[in-house]
Amino acid sequence: MxxxxxxxxxxxxxxxxxxxxxxxxxxxxxxxxxxxxxxxxxxxxxxxxxxxxxxxxxxxxxxxxxxxxxxxxxxxxxxxxxxxxxxxxxxxxxxxxxxxxxxxxxxxxxxxxxxYSVDDAAGTAHWWLVSDLGELATGEALSADHVLGVGGASLTLASATIRTPVERVLDLGTGCGIQALHASRHSRRVTATDTSERALDLAAVNAALNEVALDLRQGSLFDPVEAGERFDLVVSNPPFVITPRTDAVPTYEYRDGGMPGDSLVQRLVGGVGEVLAPGGVAQLLGNWELHEGQSWSQRLEEWLAGTGLDAWVVQREVADPALYAETWIRDGGQKSGPRFDELYTAWLDDFAARGVTGVGFGVLTLRRPLRPGAPLRRFEENFATLSDPLGEVFAAGLAVHDRLAGLADPDDLADLTLQVAPDVTDERFHTPGDPDPRIVLLRQGGGLRHVAQVDGDLAGLVGACDGELTVGQITAGLAVLGEEAVGEVRTRLYPRVRDLIADGILLLP
Ligand SMILES: C[S@@+](CC[C@H](N)C(=O)[O-])C[C@H]1O[C@@H](n2cnc3c(N)ncnc32)[C@H](O)[C@@H]1O
Known part of the structure; x- marks a missing residue:
């Protein structure tokens, strides 16, 4: 040697x-x-x-x-x-x-x-990632300045990220640098920030080890962004865990930004538009509190109010307060016992003080629109097991939203020749003995695995979307068959057709 x-x-x-x-x-x-x-x-x-x-x-x-x-x-x-x-x-x-x-x-x-291996449009790469030793290696509770390796949330965000080649990316809360390394494959310059000096040191080692150049900066939220700097893509797997702010509960910097309730995620959502270039996209993970009398989407609507951002939010999980507390106490390496119960009590007290009935977790895709107009508001709950990379799905969904926004006149829709997406199957459920199905479901095989329930003539319309007949021709045929005025069929079906296009079940030409 x-x-x-x-x-x-x-x-x-x-x-x-x-x-x-x-x-x-x-x-x-x-x-x-x-x-x-x-x-x-x-x-x-x-x-x-x-x-x-x-x-x-x-x-x-x-x-x-x-x-x-x-x-x-x-x-x-x-x-x-x-x-x-x-x-x-x-x-x-x-x-x-x-x-x-x-x-x-x-x-x-x-x-x-x-x-760690990555397989994307730029090819396959084999990387190595340095992070702090976890419970697996030490068998002990984590230290407060622990730097996380690649976890489930890291992979969720990496999979959801739109990988369109861009000029500049900001990875806010970079930790060991995993999102920044991914971004380096489709961006000319990646700025990665963290409050933790140790995280930035490890991210620098990982950048060097994997021969990637990163612009590393220390600071909270948007503080490290210089005046006038704008990014085409912002990614953040932020420290979103809702943690009681009492001395009895440790602050784990890797998961908890030290702010009350879900206010760190609220500040990210409210502020990210300021650092996005026109047309720029921010993709964030987050937790949000659920309160009695307010739907989860209403809370996010409030956060988005006045930002002018397009928003597509997918709520992927909901936990009740007790389950949430248990999950994150265990994540810190705490086993059952008096200390566990002390932390559990603090969490439940904190939630009770704000009337929290549960906590949602999800993926937010926000965009600074290029043109003025009503911003996209899409809130969907999706608890399906998803295995495909979702970046392309989000990119396609935003593009479809823009095209639909330009098809405001019903005649615009009538002139389109649509096709059923190749991964869509149709499931029919019959009452025994009845030849006509009682329920027809259109099920996407990949992506967000959307499922749409359609009634008889909408199912017929979808079935006739072969890429040759226009929506108007199909609708006229259905009107004749159903002995109904064409206008009525249009009024009934066109909004549903728009939804199916937005879901990726029907494809635009
Ligand atoms: C959940 S880890 C994410 C690490 C990595 N980006 C990933 O996807 O695995 C959150 C990171 O945010 C950092 N952080 C905590 N508070 C922050 C703040 N106020 N502003 C920016 N980063 C913060 C933590 O130090 C930690 O490295």
Whole structure:
């Protein structure tokens, strides 16, 4: 093994080369530990992967054990797994701490370092991400300045993000930098901000390790944005967790911005329009409180009032106050016991004080419109299991909204030749013995998996949308069949046709 460099840039390049040579990639680790242990790791369960790598000197096994599973390895084993960097180089980079310089001395991890793969329009990339060690490795509650690795919410936002090539992106609350790294693949310049100095340090390591240039800035919310700066895309997986503001409850910076209730998300929604370029899009995750006598969308409408932004909000989950409190107390690594109950009481008191009946979670897509006019307001509740990347769905949905806005006259719709989207199937439910269906459902197979219930003649109209007949011709035929005036059929069906187009069930030419 060569003597490791003292230049951090050389050390990072050596580390990258070592990780590549060790095949320490998502696929490499998958092949090493097998599907069962990989799936268990995704659930933050380490035991199957520990068993699969026990006693192995495979470099990827040594790296997985020390940097993800939090186990000590010998200095000799790590030197062999990282031949260019060596244990000494890994120590200089702040990745591990060795008990001594002898080959049999123990080396323990200081951070989590795991592979991550991305497959998008720019191709496939294999990255490595440094973050703080989680409960999986330490078995302990998280520290208040913990820097999160890639979690479920990170992946939700990455999947929802519109990946149209743009000039400038802002990743607000970058953490280890995952959203910023994704954005670097379709943007010329990425600015990534965080209040946490430690998060920015780790994001800088990840940017260097993955050969990505990031403009990193420290500060809260929009403070790091300079006067006049505008972004084509803002992404944020913000610290949205609603947390009681009492001394008894720790503030975890990675998930809690230190503000009461859901006001941090409210401030993001209210302020993001100021930093968006015309036509620019902001995609955010958020929690919002549900209050007696107010629907979830009314609360978001209030936040959006006066911003002039288009808004498409998908509520993906709703939790009652007790379930919400339990979830986030456990997320902090707290096990059942008196301390758990103390925190639980604080959460329930906080919710009761504001009359909170539940908490919604969802994805917000906001846009600064290019032209004046009534802004888009689309609020949908969608608890379906979604597996496709949704960025293209949101991009297509915004484009369809713009086209529909230009088709305000009913005659505009009548002239269109529509087609049923290829992933749509029709499900019919009959009362036994009755030849006519009682319920017809149009079900999207992908994207947001919309389901629309349609009655007889709307089902007929959709079925006739073959890309050749116009909506007007189909409507005229239905009017004859139903012995009804064409105008009445139009009045009844056209608003529903617009909804089906907006949902992506019917496609515009
Ligand atoms: C949930 S983590 C998201 C990390 C990463 N972007 C991702 O998608 O996984 C939220 C991040 O916001 C940061 N943060 C907390 N308060 C903030 C604030 N007021 N302004 C900006 N960032 C903040 C935290 O330090 C943390 O890194």
């Amino acid at each position: 060569s003597t490791p460099s003292t230049d951090p840039r050389v050390l990072v390049a050596d580390l990258r080369a070592d990780l590549q040579a060790a095949n320490y990639t998502v696929d490499g680790v998958g092949a090493l530990v097998g599907d069962v242990a990989s799936a268990a790791l995704d659930r933050e369960q380490s035991l199957p992967a520990l068993r699969a790598t026990e006693g192995s000197s495979d470099p990827a096994a040594v790296l997985l054990r020390v940097t993800t599973l939090g186990r000590a390895v010998t200095r000799a084993a790590l030197d062999a797994a990282l031949p260019r960097t060596g244990t000494a180089g890994a120590e200089r980079l702040g990745l591990v701490r060795a008990a001594g310089s002898a080959p049999e001395d123990e080396v323990k991890p200081l951070v989590d370092l795991r592979p």
